[in-house]
Amino acid sequence: MAMEYGHGYATGTGHRLPAGLRAPFEARSWREFGYVLLSLPLSVLLFTWTVTMVSLGAGLLVTFLGIPVLAAGLAGCRGFAALERARARALLGLDVPGPEPLRLRKPGAAAWMGAVLKNGASWRNALYALVQFPWAVFSFSTAVTFWTCGWGLLTYPLWFWTFPAYAGQDGIQLYGDAHHSVYLDNPFEISVTALVGLVFTLATPWLVRALTTVDGLLVRGLLGPSLLSARVVELESDRGVVVDTAAADLRRIERDLHDGAQARLVSLAMDLGLAKEKLKEDPQSAARMVEDAHGEVKTALQELRDLARGIHPAVLTDRGLDAALSAVASRCTVPVQVEVDLPSRPAPAIEGIAYFTVSELLQNISKHSRARTASVDVWRAEDRLMLQVIDDGVGGADAAGGSGLAGLAGRLDAVDGVLVVQSPPGGPTKVIAELPWRP
Structure with a gap:
């Protein structure tokens, strides 16, 4: 079955209903909506914590209390960042690795505070708190408005009777003044209202998906590792690959020498020793042994040439x-x-x-x-x-x-x-x- 991917989730494309019709009922859409709902209260906490602690720490920098307060504020931002990454992983399927760990040159509270304040990830996490709060307010308001209006209007034929029964009016009022009022109360208007609700309901999951895409960009850009640290990790990994490759090549060369040319040269030395002993007693046999040894020398030279070509061929250099x-x-x-x-x-x-x-x-x-x-x-x-x-x-x-x-x-x-x-x-x-x- 063909697969399509988004936010890390894989969904099959073999459904009978097109994606636009089944989107309001998919678990992914509800997870994304849940992410938007949680964003507002969490962003309020994170924004309040960050503004309070950073401003308090900055104001107290004239005393010895400023640095500990500022470091504690940034450490709290790092903790909130870990929570946000876990929330994005659980609800959006967005797996963002954490930033580089703090590197302490020596143990102690002073070294820890210095590491927190010097670490770029700490300040990026604080920036996330400031940027994400207004975006969370906007996305929460937009998503809730569209979601509730869509489902409310779509189901209007099921509950419009509550207006004349309990509200003393014929239906939803579109317009009203002292002389004239317009209510959605006849079958045609009720059907049109439901169709408008259907449009809103079908469009809302895609709107929420667009909103959470921006959230994903914020999480990746401000809560993940920096480009520089990611590049350092990649280079460290590449260095390990180079070292392992070089070690493997050296082992191969050693094995080829030991099993090939070296073993052949040892055998050649023994054959020449036997030929030397038989030189006076049986010259013809000694000559044959020397001839065989000459062939072995040619074979050993060819193996050494092949080995040298495998290390770095002369024709490539020349x-x-x-x-x-x-x-x-x-x-x-x-x-x-x-x-x-x-x-x-x-x-x-x-x-x-x-x-x-x-x-x-x-x-x-x-x-x-x-x-x-x-x-x-x-x-x-x-x-x-x-x-x-x-x-x-x-x-x-x-x-x-x-x-x-x-x-x-x-x-x-x-x-x-x-x-x-x-x-x-x-x-x-x-x-x-x-x-x-x-x-």
Whole structure:
């Protein structure tokens, strides 16, 4: 079933009624209305607390009491902010992470107060209290007015009889003066009133949704982590990915040396030792052993060349991506067309990542795709290096966690790169990688 998303909630699109007709009865609409209703009393408390404590603390700054009062006021704003994030998560499905925690250089009340006052999130939370209060008044008044009028007018045919029975008039009065009065009392007017109520009822959930969208923007912008702190967290995560990748590469190189060239050289040394011992007794046998050892030397040299190429190929350093990718494509098990259109060479680090990205993608094509042909395109788009690898294989490639593509995506993300995989079952598979031109 197709899904559509809003505020974090997923709703199916396979309903018989269109969205406009079922919106007044959906749980999501009532949750959003409940959010607007709660906003007013909570915003009054938050606004009162913030204005009182900040103004009192600012006024007492001439004494030693000002800083503790101001710090307590901002700490209270942080507590209210946590409540607002929880309310947005529960009623709007809006998951906003909390800001960075306070960093205390040393224990103690003075250090805590200094951390609260210096923390930008504390002041953003106070700003939220000042901005959200007038918006909460407006959204509460608008939502309640439209909601009550809509349902009241829609159900007017069910309760209009109360006017002549208990109010002494024929119905809802539209106009009245000393000489003339207009009441909604005949069947036609009652039906029109119900139709107007239906329009209000159907429109109100979308109006409330628009109001809560603004609330969501306020919560994200003022109660979540700042752009700078989010960037710091992202860079710390990317640094961990880079460190883990480097460690994994070192382990791979060590394993390849130990299991490949090193083991072959040890065997070669033993064979040469045996040939030396037999040189006088059986020269012909010793010559055969030396010949075999010569073949082992060639194999070990080839393995070392392959290992060096895996670390950083000389052709990439000397001749750039065009030649290096052409060399990689020539070793692929399917014909690969390579097209490189670059006005100049990118940064060496980005060039190396681009080379290994294409190399791994072509290895995946050789091992898993069952493709007949493939193509590699490389070009520059403004300040980004673009890579595109396409094959006509069976498709089904998945960049989910645990796969080689997931590791490749993490490696690109560490340098602000992006990996997009389009691989429907049956193919074709298209992988697009985007890297910064300069790191």
